[in-house]
Amino acid sequence: MSVTLRDIANKAGVSIATVSRILNNDVTLSVNEKTRQRVIATAEQFNYTKHKRTQNNRVQKVAVVQWYSLTQELDDLYYMAIRMEIERSAQRRGLQTVPIYQNNMEDIPQDVTGIIAIGKFSDAQVEKFQLVTKNIVFVDYDSLAAGYDCLVPDFENAVRSVISEFVNEGIEDIGMLVGTETTTDNEIVPDLRRFYFENDLRQKNLYHSEFIFAGDYTSMSGYKAMKRAIERLGNRLPHGIFIANDPMAVGALKAVQEAKIAIPQRLALISFNDTALVKYVYPSMSAVHVATDEMAHAAVDMMVKRLKNPDADPCKTVVGTHLIKRQTTK
Template identity: 80%
Template sequence: MAATLRDIASRAGVSIATVSRILNNDSTLSVNENTRQRVLSTAEELDYTKHKRTRSDQVQRVAIVQWYSLTQELDDLYYMGIRMEIERSAQQRGIQTVPIYQNDLEKIPRNVTGIIAIGKFSDSQVQELKLVTNNIVFVDFDSLAAGYDCLVPDFENAVHTVINEFLDEGIQDIGMLAGTEKTTDNEVVPDLRRRYFEADLRQRGIYHPEFMFAGDYTSMSGYRAMKKAIEELGDKLPHAIFIANDPMAVGALKAVQEAKIDIPDRLAMISFNDTAIVKYVYPSMSAIHVGTDEMAHAAVDVMVKRLAHPASDPCKTVVGTHLIKRQTTK
């Protein structure tokens, strides 16, 4: 006897309506990916004939590779926001997604038709992804030289905007809390924001290496780096600081408040990313806003084009940024 929607619903533990909407790729349905995959797998197991598709109408299945673990995501909403919006956008386009965390490349199903990779990747990891499929789109990682589509924020103009803002406020002594990080296979990833920051200040003749601090993109590292800078520099602490991401900015803000340093009159601060956490700290943090939703939607668009035209030349998309001023700048 042929399987029915009721059979699938019973085995998958969902309603018949949910089964019907999932099998018909209803983009308005709000359901988590585990449920979606369970229903689709059940339909295949029961050989549900109405779910069978011709080869030309095969649903695309794309792995979403997040370089962070689930725990790390909670400390950096930037990458979580990108991943979630990619999954949502892909679902609306009728694309099935398979989440993979912490670059656990061995868990990528070999039958995926594409990979959207979020975060930072070593050369060897890029080669591993290539063994699965050539249809790869990297997000927040410049892979154009390696021959793959990518989407990156406009770091260069973002840094110029920050420096110009501080200069407009009459501040010449400007520091930076930059990030240092490694891929999951321990390859060091340079911070492009730091490179552009140092080059810009050197060109203006106001670069001071003693005003450069480093963390690992976590809030605790931001707190420790800022606390150390306050203790070692004392009255010579710069009057403005640019911070490479929001978690470090929140940690640095705590250290500044503990030292009872006036913000923004004695120390102006600007973060990068503009996730929810910098909007609701006190004082609220001025930040360079990166359009994570736009980046995610564009990543899915690029993947759709790549799947349709796999032999086309790779492209690099630079996503614009802008400064949102709050209480940590004048």
């Protein structure tokens, strides 16, 4: 007995039209990922193979532009996780993805219908994207003022939660290892974590400029920044330090352990991003968790909507965060 779309629809609990559009990779269909996967799984269970793409449902090509090089990405699992999940999610939605590293504009095919750009970009780079397509979604970069869809983590409340945690532990001397970096065309990228950190501490009359040390978001820079802090401050080393990202946190942890400083009794540490790097070091690192999978899925949803309605007003999505306490806080 042959299987019909009605059989799949009844089993999956959706309409026949929804089944047809999902199986034909209709990128304009607005449906949540769980429903999409349930329909596909049901079709596979029934061994249904009759669905074919029509000319109107041709696969659209989207460039996934990573601002890091492949080598840099391997050192920062945060950006890698976002890129990989964007590619998986896009392919599930029927989009063909083209990975582009280090913002290499020359590698972007001219036939792409959209760009999902991950990382930080200068105004000049944004203008170059516009020459390829107007359908652009930025991830981890606030492009709303420039007129483009974007997703960003909630830095403000994330930093506030870190400072609150330290204060609740009785720690009022709080430092930070900040990150400094530039776009691939050498434009300085401001760190909003530092902005909110300094602003919140000033409001609490707890700010000390000498407690801030800079790195470049790499593990080695975190190691060197923490060693400078230990050597310069001695007994005045803060009892709590917030670290801008996980690679720096791993390097900082090594410097603290070499100095035989007790964690968390003498020094509490909190990182930002919560990738596997900080979950499996010892002691495991408390960290602000950024939902990279949710960011990736939302970015693809934005792109699908943008492809459906290129003239819609731009949207900005702020992705929530939460603090996960492990062994580096009390």
